[in-house]
Amino acid sequence: MEAGAETYFGKQAKDLTLEEAALLAAVPKAPGEYSPTANPAKAKERRDLVLDLMARTGFATQSEVDAAKVKPIVLAETAYYQPPQALSPAFDYPVEFIRQDLEDKYTTRVAQTGLAVYSTINVAAQKKAYEAVRTGLRWYDKSHTSWRSSYDAIPTSSNNGAPTQQELASYKYPDWYRNEYAPGRYLMGLVMKVDSARDEATVRFGNYTATVTAADMGWGRRAPRTEFKPGYLAYFEIKEADKKARRLKVELTQIPNVQGAMMTLNAHTGEIVTMIGGYDFLTNKFNNAYQAYRQTGSAFKPFVYTAAIEWGMTPDTTVSGAAIDINGWEPHNYDGSLSCGDMPLKTALAHSMNIPAVHLLQTVGIQTGSQMVRRFGIKVPMAPYLSSALGATEVPLDQMVSAYSAFPNKGIRVEPHMIRKVLDRDGAVMQEWERTTYKVVSEYVALTMVSMMRGVVQGGTATRAQALGVPLAGKTGTVNDHTDVWFIGYTPTYVTGAWMGYPGRKKPLGNDMVGSSGALPIFLDFMKDFLKDKPKEDFSRAPSMPEDMREMYKQRQRELALERAQMTADEQDNQTDQNPNPSAIST
Template identity: 30%
Template sequence: MLSAAAALALAAAPQAVQGPELPRMPPITRAPQITYLDRSGGLIGVRGGRYAPPVDVSKLPAHVPAAFVAIEDRRFYQHNGFDPRGIARAVVDGIGAGRPTQGASTITQQLARNLFLTQERTLERKATELVYAVELERTYSKAQILGLYLSRVYFGSGAYGLEAAAHRYFNKPAAKLSLKEAAMLAGVLKSPTGYNPVDQPERCEERARLVLAAMVETGAITAAQRDKAVVQKPRVWKTPPMASAQYFVDWADAEVRRMVPKPARDLVVETTLDSAMSAAAAAAAQATVARYKAQAAEQAAIVALDGGGRVRALTGGVDHARAPYNRAVTARRQAGSAWKPFVYLTALEQGLTPDTPVVDEPVTIAGWTPANYDAGSFLGPVTLETALARSVNTVAARLADEAGRPAVAATARRLGIVSPVNTDPAMALGTSLVSPLEMTQAYAAFASGGVRVQAYGIERIRSGGRTIYQKSAGAPVQVIANPALSEMNRMLRTAMTSGTGGRARVAGYDLAGKTGTTSDYKDAWFCGYTGSFASCVWMGRDDARPMARISGATAPAEMWRAFMTAALPRVPRQAILPGPPAPERPEPPEADAFEAEPEAVVPAEEDASPVF
């Protein structure tokens, strides 16, 4: 490093810095970033390196760079990397104080420090900073230096760089920042905590006024423009506007890392997410959990798919910042009676109909005696349709035993369940551990005319302007035939109109669905669908402790309705697809054709509890 004396020499004789004797600065490096966009092209998240590419200053409104220059380095366009008078003053002040001081750093010096050096406050570090600042000025234009600077500075709240800050605080790109917003962000740099727009709104406002005054002094704006900006009150987002998408981005990022393990360049990932729908899912989960907090509700998850398998919404908890564990994708929980459609579909495919008479009465299978929700209460003779609508456990257990539990497991796998499925007697009541994502995938087959739906979230990946991945549509695979499909849809409609799913109804839509609750109240579900659109919600606790009598018919049904009320207007309104015409009573599709894992069907755990 240069000595303090050398630093003074540089300050006193700026022409000396033009000589070739200056050491070369290290190379500028930046780890690649992965930028995630929603289905409309809006930014929903960034993963990977901390810093974005250099800002293209020419694409910003003139008042944006002017705000930073006015408050940080008003002689930026005149100096060669440093201000000799300012540096000399800082050095003298430091000697007088008996300690080094920081002041008089130009934008170029700040950039040199950010790129190559530490924040230690010594004269030697300051001297090296000067050399690198000069080399930056020799190598790059003022616009390039300013653009690189604006991509590196920290704005608080986890936002590095101007673009990230604009999205974090104002939910807009930097190119759309108003004069007042630009002044607020420029003011933050002095102290990202002390002038944070969220945590220190009054101090941020005071600092912005100072920036605007400096802009008038430098001729960047007029006094009239300043006065107009001072009275403006931009909306500052208290929580990150992209917060609702972060569970989805985590899930998509894991997939991108598998596809492109070590990206050498920045990637842009175009996804299937509908940001407004995602926000509605997050709001529904948060509001419902808060409403049922007194009954020990803690977490919730929501997944929604369209008929093509596109994940339109996915929230894996009520607060990603505090609990990023993705309950929509990673968690495996008992599905309860939300599993029963796989049992009934298997029975329908073997020749039963919704009108087949059955009896709700005590039953014991291999030493296990299931109980109904109202323990000790039995309906007696009912139809198959009523038994499903009323979520009768005894009938479901007997149906699975008669149809064959391995056959039920194969049905579930065929529709989209990918987790291991147990085959003990209690499996009929949903003791297998599954995720909300795969349950939604399976229910989507009912919504889409019996076609297998494979969930996905990535449409396209671009790198350097070149497409390196494009999602291709596979040939549709019919996994549910008629009449079983139409009969199943009829029965699940009834479950909502006159069964346990009544609280989930949304007027004016063709809806079908099923509640699910485990016998110990550890898990509660509602899964449902309309034409080419399905969604599932789950509620429970991370510690797997029971909730206080929260069933699928209460909180989850309400959560599903709240979400779907917001989501349904964003998808084409259509009836549940009828599927292909029914031939002679068909044999069920071969399960082996859809087996993704040969070990999918496994014995049950001994402690699997009965559910309803």
């Protein structure tokens, strides 16, 4: 009621007149059909019906109702703005995700008939995730890019390209519909006038205005008289808001070119707790959380290590760090080295060593690795090359987060979902979520991987995550040329993944940008708030290796020993063939 009163009439519910209150009561029956902006005649007809009911039930006298019915519908300016999908920008991406899902299942007509949708999104967590992603992207934009002086201009029919005063006064930016003008909020403003003599600009934000001086131009430090033209849409942070005078104090900033995404999943239930698909839905509706297929870098390695553990290896099994040269392809570690010392699996994973990961995939086999990836619910087939051990396969964030959820959930992956229940406008259940689970690996394999991935936090590439002070496991990821950075981490219950990269293109973020410096800070900013009111959990210990797995591993070791012996014999035979006089060989 409060939101409707503010949107349609620009006032609080307690200040509504009789006819205004009746209209708000009339609309929910069929919002599309009785919209006072789209169908004013039908809206008045429905409003008058509600007024008659109020008279019959004693909520108002007949004379009050008769007087109210004569009055036309008069709405505030905010009622005519094109509304965003959600009343708060933090929920734009999940609301659009749900809308598309409903339209796919029930058609657009049915989806717009007043359905009641119960979602899994945690309101407080979603708001924090929204701020964490945006803060991280603004930090990157300010520290790694330059001021762009790039502005969109509103449409105009004027021949000289400058909008008329009428066009400026009537323009409505969608985000103004929300009518949120609080300090700390970032909002698009329309430049109405530029005073060159005073070096200031008048900027409108819906029903609010601000005077922007040189001191308000932010880190770009440009002059208003040269930076702005009437009709420009510029991005500002609200510093102060005077609701009575409808005046704002603002500071100029810019929307980052870089994009990011974050998603949190309950590993036990499959409920999507948060989903952030980008910096700003109104300027970029593409949802990077599930629509962006990106190379994953070392965040892909846990799937290869899982195959190795299931194959019979243990965290202490030594893996080779010898140089690899396959038809000219020579993988290297992050530091550029083409080889490294042999080391235990747990050390190689914790420090994200590339060459040992390739050796592991070579040992278990590309087909085995590919099958493992598919079992984790990754819908994209793993590329049939050893480079896949280093994250060459392009996978969206939501599939990666869902795959990781099998680790803390003891090898079981629960199908992710954002909708718990859907009711039609009469209250009948149209859809209700039914739990779907997949056995990915055994409890032993899953919890052994958890212990190794905790090493990433305890002494590997994500030691900064220890600041959370809770048991945590996860994996960083950095793609070649630093085009994408990842971190996917989890507690015993929740899995959160964060990604950053330029949209739709392979553009380097900078040599200093890796998973631990780009994605991990966003993860930490969110998780420190998200976990503060939740009980501290510890991971279960892995059970003993199953006997059949132990025997299988022994058999494979024997087979490998025979293969190595045969290879050595073959090499010796080749040397003999190339040297017909063995005694002539110098020793």
